[in-house]
Amino acid sequence: MQAHYQQAEVQVTPAYLSVDDAIRFSSISRSGLYQLMREGKVRSHCVQVSGSLKGRRLINRQSLVAYIESHNA
Numbered sequence: 001m002q003a004h005y006q007q008a009e010v011q012v013t014p015a016y017l018s019v020d021d022a023i024r025f026s027s028i029s030r031s032g033l034y035q036l037m038r039e040g041k042v043r044s045h046c047v048q049v050s051g052s053l054k055g056r057r058l059i060n061r062q063s064l065v066a067y068i069e070s071h072n073a
Contacts, residue, residue: 016045016058026064033059042067 023030036042043063048055 013061015061017061017064019057019059022059022061022064025061026068036067 017025019030019033022028022033026033028036033042037044037059041063043060045058045060046055047058
């Protein structure tokens, strides 16, 4: 007798978004998003491989959602 198992789908909400994903998620322009980061209204981190000149900017999803909700009409 063989047992059959069903796999449940698990949805994972990422804690961080790429800049492009944050733009699609929020509909805030790229320049607007960078301004919010400069002003400290949206948190972000730059992930950089040791020895590399370039990194990848990641936007904290929770801070972006909090900003959007605080400006909801």
